[in-house]
Amino acid sequence: MKRIARFEKVSWEQFETDFLDTFGEGSREACRAAWEQVAVPRRATAGSAGYDFITPVAVILSPGESVKIPTGIRAAMEEGWVLQIYPRSGLGFKYRLQLNNTVGIVDSDYYHSDNEGHIFVKLTNDSREGKTLSLKAGDGFAQGIFTEFGITQDDGAEAVRNGGFGSTGV
Numbered sequence: 618m619k620r621i622a623r624f625e626k627v628s629w630e631q632f633e634t635d636f637l638d639t640f641g642e643g644s645r646e647a648c649r650a651a652w653e654q655v656a657v658p659r660r661a662t663a664g665s666a667g668y669d670f671i672t673p674v675a676v677i678l679s680p681g682e683s684v685k686i687p688t689g690i691r692a693a694m695e696e697g698w699v700l701q702i703y704p705r706s707g708l709g710f711k712y713r714l715q716l717n718n719t720v721g722i723v724d725s726d727y728y729h730s731d732n733e734g735h736i737f738v739k740l741t742n743d744s745r746e747g748k749t750l751s752l753k754a755g756d757g758f759a760q761g762i763f764t765e766f767g768i769t770q771d772d773g774a775e776a777v778r779n780g781g782f783g784s785t786g787v
Contacts (some may be wrong), residue, residue, distance in 0.1 A: 667760030
């Protein structure tokens, strides 16, 4: 196996900013408790491809509801690699839990963004059976898989990223 990346917690200041932006100023007390829950993703077994992301807050999603989760995590990885984020398989199977952008793509240069490369995951419970999803703080909800990629021979991209969604003009 190639060892090409490491997970880190974002700073307390960045997490606090992003948590309060997500959940509102009324969540200041919950913010510190959430920060304490943040743990770097780990593989469950030696044969696992995915690194399990945990939610730092309790989440209850009725069918059709969505939530944006600030994970408190950033990923430093070698150039030529990408971190792809998916819902945990069992949650997708039981609740049709989906990422709003279908697959999260975390590029290697996101790590250097102004927000410290803080990874967010927006989930939707798309249950067609009326099932409500309930996660406790510390429960696994997503998995990240590192994938190597190539570029075209005539690629000339030279722009520098600073931000997440839409930061490259799209």
